[in-house]
Amino acid sequence: VKGGVERRYKFGMDGLYSPAYSPDGSRIVFVGMKAGQTNLYEVNLQTGALSQVTNDAFGDYDPAYSPDGKSIVFVSDRAVENGHPYNHHGFKYGYYNIFKWEAETGTITPLTKDGANNRSPVFSPDGKRVAFSANPSGVDNIYVMDMDSLKSYPVTNVLTGCFNPSWSKDGDRLAFACFYKGCFDIFVLKDPKPA
Numbered sequence: 589v590k591g592g593v594e595r596r597y598k599f600g601m602d603g604l605y606s607p608a609y610s611p612d613g614s615r616i617v618f619v620g621m622k623a624g625q626t627n628l629y630e631v632n633l634q635t636g637a638l639s640q641v642t643n644d645a646f647g648d649y650d651p652a653y654s655p656d657g658k659s660i661v662f663v664s665d666r667a668v669e670n671g672h673p674y675n676h677h678g679f680k681y682g683y684y685n686i687f688k689w690e691a692e693t694g695t696i697t698p699l700t701k702d703g704a705n706n707r708s709p710v711f712s713p714d715g716k717r718v719a720f721s722a723n724p725s726g727v728d729n730i731y732v733m734d735m736d737s738l739k740s741y742p743v744t745n746v747l748t749g750c751f752n753p754s755w756s757k758d759g760d761r762l763a764f765a766c767f768y769k770g771c772f773d774i775f776v777l778k779d780p781k782p783a
Contacts, residue, residue, distance in 0.1 A: 595633075597631055597636070599620065599629070601620045601621055601622045602621045602622055602623070602624070603620070604618055604619070604620055604621075605618065605619050605621075606618055606619045606649065606650055606651060608651055608652050608653060610653050610657045611653055611655055611656065611657045612657055613633070614632065614633055614634065615630050615631065615632055615633060615657075616630070616631050616633065617629070617630045617651040617652075617653065617660055618630075618651065619648065619649055619650075619651065625645065626647050626648055626649065627640060627641070627642045627643055627644070627648055628640075628641035628642045628648050628660070628662060628689070629641060641689060642662075642664075642696070644666070646664050646665050646666040647664060647665045647684075648662055648663070648664045649662065649663045649664070649684075649707075650663045650707060650708050650709060652709055652710045652711060653711070654711050654715050655712075655713055655714065656715060657691075658690065658691050658692065659688050659689060660689045660691070661686055661687070661688050661689075661699065661709040661710075661711065662686070662687055662689065662709070663684050663686055663687070663707055663709065664684065664685065664687050665682055665683065665684050665685075666682065666685075666696075667682035668682055668685055668698045668700075668701040682703075683703050683704065683705050683706075684705045684706055685698055685699070685700040685701060685702070685706055686698070686699040686700045686709045686718070686720055686733075687699060699718065699733060699738060700720075700733075700740070702722075702724060703724075704722045704723055704724035705722065705723050706720050706721070706722045706731075707720060707721045707722070707728070707751070708720055708721050708751065708752045708753060710753055710754060710755060711755075712755050712759045713755055713756075713757060713758065713759045714759055715735065716735055716736070717732050717733060717734055717759075718732070718733045718735060719731070719732050719733075719753035719755060720733070720740075720753065721750060721751050721764075722740075727746070727747055727748070727749055728749040728750055728751055729742050729743075729744045729745060729749075729750050730742070730743050730744045730750045730753050730762065730764050730777070730780075731743065732762075732780055742782065743762065743777060743780040743781065744764070744766070744777070746766060748766065748767040748768060749766065749767050750764050750765070750766045750775075751764060751765045752764060752765050760778065760779055761776055761777060761778050761779070761780075762776070762777045762780050763775070763776050763777075764777070
């Protein structure tokens with residue numbers, strides 16, 4: 589890439605992907621792969637300092653900041669009690685669930701425990717909801733979780749799959765990709781309510 593590149597970060601990893609800006613624009617969280625293992629990392633854009641957010645044998649993906657920048661939601665295969673864990677080399681793995689990491693304490697809390705593969709979590713602008721894709725029926729659809737109750741509900745019900753939700757600035761619409769008539773299209777759902 590030429591021209592508009594302002595800064596390039598190289599951290600000696602095998603791969604870097606899924607970058608997400610913090611709300612104040614001072615940090616970027618991303619997935620870093622080293623020796624075949626993925627963890628979350630955060631870079632301070634003023635100093636270039638790198639810090640490791642997760643450091644374990646589990647696969648961590650799809651990080652996104654809360655609107656206040658104090659927590660990060662992400663997807664991981666670390667086991668939860670209802671996540672159908674299996675044991676491999678002493679580590680218990682499960683389905684991909686959504687977790688929340690708190691910057692102040694470093695605490696990681698599961699937000700889903702349903703045994704469905706959950707992906708692409710993203711906070712609503714007010715931080716009261718998280719939209720994500722999940723496939724409890726075998727087909728990915730968009731779900732919304734209320735952060736107070738941690739209860740989630742589907743807002744789409746299609747047979748072809750819906751992915752990668754994104755909230756509008758005011759939080760009253762969701763954009764997402766959906767497979768429709770042989771290709772992927774972008775759809776916008778107004779006032780996401782249970783499907």
